[in-house]
Amino acid sequence: MYSIASDATLVSRASGRVLLAGTEADLDALRALVATLGHRARGQVFVEVPTAAEIDPIATPERVTVTWLPRDVRSGAMGTGLACAPGQALGRAVTAWIGEMSTGELELDGDEICVWLGQAVPAEHLAV
16 A cells, blocks of 8 residues: 655654655755654655766665666657656656555555655656
């Protein structure tokens, strides 16, 4: 099961895994959310940025991984030859992570996933 977090309080109280995702416009919020996580937190942070030059490491608890997604080295929709649109790489990463880490059944997954999506993430690229 998933709980959609709208603020830091819900993320900091998460008892299961966390999934935090945002673009460069959400970096301050992402950093603040990560700072609320306890040392036992586990999960994933995805940050989509225009270029690799904008990667600025984020300190996380030991079992939380940060993956940076620079748009300039990714393509848009397959077969179109278009560049990666803002939010597109993030949407693919979130969808893949949920597909890999969750069956959608609490009994099989063992715990809830607390999901926080940045305000700057275009809704058309996310299907959580």
